[in-house]
Structure formats: C-alpha cells, structure tokens
Amino acid sequence: MPLARAKVNLWLKVVGRRADGFHLLDSLVAFTDLADEIEVAPASDLSLQIVGPAAASLERNTDNLALKAARLLAGRAGVAPRAALRLTKRIPVAAGLGGGSADAAATLLALVELWRVAMPQEELFDLAAxxxxxxPMCLAGRPALASGIGERLVPAPALPACAILLVNPGTALPTPAVFGARQGSFSAALPIGSGWQDLGDLARDLARRGNDLTDAAISLQPEVADLLDRLRRSDGVAHVAMSGSGATCFGLYRTIEEAQRAASLLPASWWRHAGRLV
Incomplete structure (x- = not known):
C-alpha cells in the first residue's frame, strides 16, 4: 500500500514567472513520516471513500485529485476506470504540505499495480505533472531540488538525521491566493555545495535561503507570524520556517523528544505533528 507522505519545502525561492502566469521556483523538498494512506480494490466502477482525522475537510470535494489521477491513468492506459479507493486522510488540507498531490501520486502507484499497467517511468511522471x-515530486517521494514550476527534479544531497515539528494554526491558505499576495522582485537561485555535514550546517543554509512566500502568507493570515515566533522561542530548535504557501510551519530539532516538548507548549487548538524527515 503506497504511503502519501506529507511534503515539506525546507526552502522556497520564487525566481521568476512564466508567460502563462505560473511562478518559477527553487526549492529543497523533503518528506516526513506523516502520511495519508491509499487502499485500492477491484470494483465494478470507480469510487472513493475518505476516512481518518482530516476526512471532514474533504466532505464537499466530490472530485479530488485521487479520483482525477485514477481517471487520467485509466484513459492513458486504455483500461476501464474500475476500482474502490479508500483514502485515510491525516495531512491537513490547504496547509502547504502537498497532501492532495501526495494522494494523487500514491493513487497512481497503487492503480498501476492493480490494473497491471505497463507504463515507462518517464511517461508516468509526465502524466503526474x-x-x-x-x-511528480510526491511520486518520487525522496528529497529533491525542485525548479521550473516544481516539475524539474534533481536528487538532493543526503539530509542529516533530525526531528521535525509541523504546526498549523487551523487556517487554510489556498496557494493561488498566497502567490497573488506576493510582492517585490524575484529572487536568484543560489547554488548548493556537496551536502550538509550535520543539522547545524543544514540550518545555516536554510536560514540563508528562507521562504519567499512567508510575508504574503502573513498578510493573509497574521496568525502565521505568531506561530513562527513561538517556534523560534522553543528549546532546542535549529531552524524555523513556513512550508510551501503555508499556513503550516515547521521547526527542526535534533531529537524527537525536543520536538514533542515544543509541541506540548503550543495552543491546544493548533494542529501539530512531531516526527521525522524520511
């Protein structure tokens, strides 16, 4: 059963914009132990059941990315779109963690196996895009340097072992709105070296780059600024930033115990997950 792992943008630079309006990015993408799960079974038609702690947020979404992925794969492979999908939803929606994209990628992998689709990997990635x-980055499911609009992927140097605390104040930030609120000039993509020796080395590099969408997210949801400040004041934190277009922010710690202790001091109404990068 493929896991749909939550994606974290450890840095995110907006380096330009295409003629069609899509922004060009430079980002280091990693994945965490927080994951949705997709189960598939043979059926006479295509259906989707959503369960889990974040299921309620998708109640009104009758055609999410998992179903779109199933229909797209069936059409490309020339098979009937017949499968019962069961999505266990744990990743918050519209939170900057790529949950919908991860669900779509896991659905593709599960249905390739169920339907016995013989498709070259390059074609599957093109379909995912x-x-x-x-x-595509969720389909790869490993640390990557992303460019273009996020579809150009190069394997990243190995990340040092560390714990991560993900926190969302309970506010959704749709990606188009955040990009629309961004102001100022575009950034330059910075070269990286051969890798990071330890968490301190990684944290210094992340601090040098940051997330170009943070100010835009705060302008739409000021609570993001409070969240970032609370994480910066937590004991043992090595680096704090917003992931993607928000509103989820993260702190990196050396141990899971430090991440859990920081999580315990946050407002009870805030969603949080203390875990690890994988």
Whole structure:
C-alpha cells in the first residue's frame, strides 16, 4: 500500500514567472513520516471513500485529485476506470504540505499495480505533472531540488538525521491566493555545495535561503507570524520556517523528544505533528 507522505519545502525561492502566469521556483523538498494512506480494490466502477482525522475537510470535494489521477491513468492506459479507493486522510488540507498531490501520486502507484499497467517511468511522471506541479515530486517521494514550476527534479544531497515539528494554526491558505499576495522582485537561485555535514550546517543554509512566500502568507493570515515566533522561542530548535504557501510551519530539532516538548507548549487548538524527515 503506497504511503502519501506529507511534503515539506525546507526552502522556497520564487525566481521568476512564466508567460502563462505560473511562478518559477527553487526549492529543497523533503518528506516526513506523516502520511495519508491509499487502499485500492477491484470494483465494478470507480469510487472513493475518505476516512481518518482530516476526512471532514474533504466532505464537499466530490472530485479530488485521487479520483482525477485514477481517471487520467485509466484513459492513458486504455483500461476501464474500475476500482474502490479508500483514502485515510491525516495531512491537513490547504496547509502547504502537498497532501492532495501526495494522494494523487500514491493513487497512481497503487492503480498501476492493480490494473497491471505497463507504463515507462518517464511517461508516468509526465502524466503526474498534468495533475499538478507537486505530483511528480510526491511520486518520487525522496528529497529533491525542485525548479521550473516544481516539475524539474534533481536528487538532493543526503539530509542529516533530525526531528521535525509541523504546526498549523487551523487556517487554510489556498496557494493561488498566497502567490497573488506576493510582492517585490524575484529572487536568484543560489547554488548548493556537496551536502550538509550535520543539522547545524543544514540550518545555516536554510536560514540563508528562507521562504519567499512567508510575508504574503502573513498578510493573509497574521496568525502565521505568531506561530513562527513561538517556534523560534522553543528549546532546542535549529531552524524555523513556513512550508510551501503555508499556513503550516515547521521547526527542526535534533531529537524527537525536543520536538514533542515544543509541541506540548503550543495552543491546544493548533494542529501539530512531531516526527521525522524520511
């Protein structure tokens, strides 16, 4: 059963814009142990059941990316779109963690096996890109340097072992709105070296780059600024930033115990997950 792992943008630079309006990015993408799960089974038609702690947020979404991925794969492979999908939803929606894209990628992998689709990997990645810029990186599921609109991926140097605390104040930030609120000039993509020796080395590099969408997200949801400040004041934190277009922010720690202790001091109404990068 493929896991749909939450995606984190450890840095995110907006380096330009294409003629069609899509922004060009430079980002280091990693994945965490927080994951949705997709189960598939043979059926006479195509259906989707959503369960889990974040299921309620998708109640009104009758055609999410998992179903779109299933229909797209069936059409490309020339098979009937017949499968019962069951999505266990744990990743918050519209939170900057790529949950919908991860669900789509996991659905593709599960249905390739169920339907016995013989498709070259390059074609599967091309198909994933038509579902959204984040879907190919979720399909790869490993740390990557992303460029273009997010579809150009190069394997990243190995990340040092560390714990991560993900926190969302309970506010959704749709990606188009955040990009629309961004102001100022575009950034330059910075070269990287051969890798990072330890968490301190990684944290210094991340601090040098940052997330170009943070100010735009704060202008739409000021609570993001309070969240970032609380994380910066937590004991043992090595680096704090917003992931993607928000509103989820993260702190990196050396141990899971430090991440859990920081999580315990946050407002009870805020969603949080203390875990690890994978």
């Amino acid at each position: 038509t579902l959204g810029a984040d879907v």
